[in-house]
Amino acid sequence: MSTPIAFLKGHGAENDFVIVPDADNAIELSPAAVAALCDRRAGIGGDGLLHVVRSAAHPEARHLADEAEWFMDYRNGDGSIAEMCGNGVRVFARYLQHAGLVGEGDLAVATRGGVKRVHIAKPTSSGADGDITVGMGRAVLPEGEVTVSVADRHWPARNVNMGNPHAVAFVDDLAHAGNLYEPPPFSPQSAYPDGVNVEFVVDRGPRHVAMRVHERGAGETRACGTGACAVAVAAARRDGLDPAETGAPVTYTVDLPGGRLVITERPDGEIEMTGPAVIVAEGEIDPRWLASAAR
Numbered sequence: 001m002s003t004p005i006a007f008l009k010g011h012g013a014e015n016d017f018v019i020v021p022d023a024d025n026a027i028e029l030s031p032a033a034v035a036a037l038c039d040r041r042a043g044i045g046g047d048g049l050l051h052v053v054r055s056a057a058h059p060e061a062r063h064l065a066d067e068a069e070w071f072m073d074y075r076n077g078d079g080s081i082a083e084m085c086g087n088g089v090r091v092f093a094r095y096l097q098h099a100g101l102v103g104e105g106d107l108a109v110a111t112r113g114g115v116k117r118v119h120i121a122k123p124t125s126s127g128a129d130g131d132i133t134v135g136m137g138r139a140v141l142p143e144g145e146v147t148v149s150v151a152d153r154h155w156p157a158r159n160v161n162m163g164n165p166h167a168v169a170f171v172d173d174l175a176h177a178g179n180l181y182e183p184p185p186f187s188p189q190s191a192y193p194d195g196v197n198v199e200f201v202v203d204r205g206p207r208h209v210a211m212r213v214h215e216r217g218a219g220e221t222r223a224c225g226t227g228a229c230a231v232a233v234a235a236a237r238r239d240g241l242d243p244a245e246t247g248a249p250v251t252y253t254v255d256l257p258g259g260r261l262v263i264t265e266r267p268d269g270e271i272e273m274t275g276p277a278v279i280v281a282e283g284e285i286d287p288r289w290l291a292s293a294a295r
């Protein structure tokens with residue numbers, strides 16, 4: 001392809017994404033092309049990439065086209081594919097609003113993790129963008145624990161699946177997680193054949209925690225939406241709170257290096273995540289650069 005490719009850059013709590021609008025699914029984004037675009041020095045830079053495609057035009061989403069017009073074809077920054085990205089869905093919805101494709105209020109977004117219901121709030125009284133809430137579905141908590149290690153420290157971690165896999169470890173100090181450039185080792189090795197996102201969590205107050213994360217396929221990121229949901233559920237169970245048993249929703253505030261997310265688990269198990277989403281720039285990708293960078 002020799003015509004320039006439009007892109008935007010956006011973030012949700014500083015979990016940042018290259019956004020490539022491609023309604024008809026005409027742009028081939030190989031893993032190498034995604035990694036080149038997400039490269040922070042030689043490319044645009046991002047934790048991941050949001051390929052914006054009409055559901056009807058994508059073989060993985062065609063069956064969802066009646067429910068959700070748009071499909072979030074999400075890729076990690078290393079080019080790998082993930083089932084779900086919570087911050088990505090909010091930024092994806094903000095892009096649709098920014099492009100005039102949807103307005104405030106409710107919409108549905110197709111993802112590899114199913115159709116997600118999204119609510120775009122009205123701007124605040126000062127004119128700032130309103131937060132965006134995503135229905136993230138239910139958490140699955142498989143039996144068994146893993147051990148996560150950093151240097152000579154070891155912690156038990158809770159398995160939580162939010163469509164994608166998470167291991168949640170409660171620690172005394174977030175600095176003990178180290179630099180998180182590389183995936184923290186875990187055992188048994190067989191626990192996550194496809195890799196895992198690892199969250200380190202400390203308490204900040206009642207139903208209020210702070211976390212750092214190593215994301216599969218991206219390294220340490222400033223926020224992870226599915227990770228914050230996994231952390232909220234693991235913290236609630238640790239604190240003896242299960243909305244399915246009490247009939248009352250449970251809300252946790254989760255502070256991340258890049259911002260704050262608010263997570264509510266309802267008695268039916270459905271989890272809602274609320275937080276910011278910002279579009280910061282738009283431009284054109286030189287197709288000749290992309291073709292050579294992706295080689």
Ligand SMILES: N[C@@H](CCC[C@H](N)C(=O)O)C(=O)O
Nearest residue numbers: 082085086087164224225226
């Ligand atoms: N940043 C995301 C999660 C993206 C996918 C993850 N790295 C994986 O491979 O599962 C979020 O906000 O949820």
